[in-house]
Amino acid sequence: MTKDVSGVPRTVPQKPATFTDPVNAEIRRAAATGIYDIRGGGAKRKVPHFDDLLFLGASISRYPLEGYREKCETKVVLGTRFAKKPIELDIPITIAGMSFGSLSGPAKEALGRGASAAGTSTTTGDGGMTEEERGHSDKLVYQYLPSRYGMNPDDLRRCDAIEVVVGQGAKPGGGGMLLGQKISDRVAEMRNLPKGIDQRSACRHPDWTGPDDLEIKILELREITGWEKPIYIKVGGARPYFDTTLAVKAGADVVVLDGMQGGTAATQDVFIEHVGQPTLACIRPAVQALQDLGMHREVQLVVSGGIRSGADVAKVLALGADAVSIGTAAMVALGDNDPRWEAEYNELGTTAGAYDDWHEGQDPAGITTQDPNLMSRLDPIAGGRRLSNYLKVMTLEAQTIARACGKNHVHNLEPEDLCALTVEASAMSGVPLAGTSWVPGREGNY
Amino acid sequence: MQTIDMASTALREVNSTLQAQKADTNQKAWEIINPKGSHAVAVGLDGPIEVTVRGSTGYYCAGMNKQAHIHIVGSAGPGVAENMMSGTVIIDGDASQYAGATGHGGLLVIKGNASSRCGISMKGIDIVVHGNIGHMSAFMAQSGNLVVLGDAGDALGDSLYEARLFVRGTVKSLGADCIEKDMRPEHLDILKDLLERAGADAKPEEFKRYGSARKLYNFDVDNASAY
Numbered sequence: 238m239t240k241d242v243s244g245v246p247r248t249v250p251q252k253p254a255t256f257t258d259p260v261n262a263e264i265r266r267a268a269a270t271g272i273y274d275i276r277g278g279g280a281k282r283k284v285p286h287f288d289d290l291l292f293l294g295a296s297i298s299r300y301p302l303e304g305y306r307e308k309c310e311t312k313v314v315l316g317t318r319f320a321k322k323p324i325e326l327d328i329p330i331t332i333a334g335m336s337f338g339s340l341s342g343p344a345k346e347a348l349g350r351g352a353s354a355a356g357t358s359t360t361t362g363d364g365g366m367t368e369e370e371r372g373h374s375d376k377l378v379y380q381y382l383p384s385r386y387g388m389n390p391d392d393l394r395r396c397d398a399i400e401v402v403v404g405q406g407a408k409p410g411g412g413g414m415l416l417g418q419k420i421s422d423r424v425a426e427m428r429n430l431p432k433g434i435d436q437r438s439a440c441r442h443p444d445w446t447g448p449d450d451l452e453i454k455i456l457e458l459r460e461i462t463g464w465e466k467p468i469y470i471k472v473g474g475a476r477p478y479f480d481t482t483l484a485v486k487a488g489a490d491v492v493v494l495d496g497m498q499g500g501t502a503a504t505q506d507v508f509i510e511h512v513g514q515p516t517l518a519c520i521r522p523a524v525q526a527l528q529d530l531g532m533h534r535e536v537q538l539v540v541s542g543g544i545r546s547g548a549d550v551a552k553v554l555a556l557g558a559d560a561v562s563i564g565t566a567a568m569v570a571l572g573d574n575d576p577r578w579e580a581e582y583n584e585l586g587t588t589a590g591a592y593d594d595w596h597e598g599q600d601p602a603g604i605t606t607q608d609p610n611l612m613s614r615l616d617p618i619a620g621g622r623r624l625s626n627y628l629k630v631m632t633l634e635a636q637t638i639a640r641a642c643g644k645n646h647v648h649n650l651e652p653e654d655l656c657a658l659t660v661e662a663s664a665m666s667g668v669p670l671a672g673t674s675w676v677p678g679r680e681g682n683y
Numbered sequence: 684m685q686t687i688d689m690a691s692t693a694l695r696e697v698n699s700t701l702q703a704q705k706a707d708t709n710q711k712a713w714e715i716i717n718p719k720g721s722h723a724v725a726v727g728l729d730g731p732i733e734v735t736v737r738g739s740t741g742y743y744c745a746g747m748n749k750q751a752h753i754h755i756v757g758s759a760g761p762g763v764a765e766n767m768m769s770g771t772v773i774i775d776g777d778a779s780q781y782a783g784a785t786g787h788g789g790l791l792v793i794k795g796n797a798s799s800r801c802g803i804s805m806k807g808i809d810i811v812v813h814g815n816i817g818h819m820s821a822f823m824a825q826s827g828n829l830v831v832l833g834d835a836g837d838a839l840g841d842s843l844y845e846a847r848l849f850v851r852g853t854v855k856s857l858g859a860d861c862i863e864k865d866m867r868p869e870h871l872d873i874l875k876d877l878l879e880r881a882g883a884d885a886k887p888e889e890f891k892r893y894g895s896a897r898k899l900y901n902f903d904v905d906n907a908s909a910y
Binding site: 270271272384385388389390393414417428429430431433434435437439443444445450453454456457460461462463464 | 694695698699702722723726727729741742743746747749761762765766768780781784785787800803804806807822823825826842844845900901902904905
């Protein structure tokens, strides 16, 4: 409380918690433009996440392994259920699907280079397969999306796995839009659409609906590719127990589960922030579904959405997943939102770390653009090296934690190695609240 | 003529045998008997061979076809010739939903009727339907030609891009951004060629042409009610 000049106490001006400055600014922006906000990235709101979990480490009842001396394996094999040629990865971290069109050709090349150097896979996106990423990716997952832009049987046969995309965490139930300013001649040709128009990516597949149809669609894909390729099914974090169950029923070799922190090239902010579940809340229901079906480890689970560090990787694996996938973090490793471009971010009305207008094609870092001048800022060789370094650091971090928990393979991490810092995280992850044996919602607990 | 009896031959063997026939094969003519509604019959072919399927098929017959000429002496289930790249697929009977979905090239001929979403998201394929087509056909169709000798159901060509639609009969309703357009000489030439290749007894002058008004190509809030 302050006083005015006459000494009378005055009420301190107080801004409401509901109508914050950003909320009011958005109301004014909507009133001025008549259109909702479209942006890239994933949820920016704070939700329970892996920071709310801790590892317990070794103690009298658990022997640790010697750091740097005793082996801690990180290899993972994806697609062991039906595929003649499962994918073998050196590390349990893959690169998530990001489209050419949304990303530049050099950016796709850099992702391929970095993933290959680290012994893992990268993934195409909406818009088809480019030579840059096929040529530079030792293992490439080809996304089968509702739009079917660029889809053809030759690329299906030269990929290493097929990912049928049903949904993504940033927008479960939503399609996409590549705005006209990013439709270069090359992008237009690959998508068989006129240059300069907004390109809608459908939210539903055009030729199947429901899990029974999906099973037949997968049969067709397997017949076209000789049953060689692992078939992934990617779902957004909506109903992870049932979606995982239905994906397995439909014949998936691998289930990819993407929580709401997972990024997108562009969609409505209201969609990103208000639809879907946090990644942390999705993992245990999906694992439970696999266990109930007797398919845990036979159908592999890949989790994405907000994975940033080896600690996050270790926590996801401890909760029962087989691998993780990164998208936003990989872009940051390439140079996205780097403060070195701060002046240019300022010119765009934003700041490094907050830039999310990936759909507008003006990315100062030269990653989410088709502008030749901006694109040239990303050296794919140097970018690939940065990504490879980052992937190796994440792997070392996960190994460090696994050894501290006495595990000779990162897959041996288990929920019993974890505790939760908050009641919410405990309920979502199914691990006890720190200092207790309490898991909210579990039978026998109150 | 090589004959494969699906009563005694597994689907995998049927497809792997047909897929193995490449450009220089001497075994050009194939016959499949007893398909009995099987799914994914003759998918992923990539050779200039002729395949006659005697009987009706399930989902995705002739999916992603390249080069092959596939003749279904019967009706076809959902997604026939989906994502076809080239070649020809002829169906003597009717076709279920999504016929020719996302097809990039080639010619799909349906001598009976086609159900809903015929030519959905087509990307260069030519489709000729001798009978009628169901609702939401040519939804988000990008390029290619859809020719219908009969009638079209609701919302024809909704959110259409650059595909050309030709209908001889009635159209129950047009979808968002789809309008009737002038039939110019070049369109009559396209129609004449397609009708001949599809064995259709109709004159190009009997058709109306529909296409995109191109008003929804770039988002405009003033068009929000159209979405």
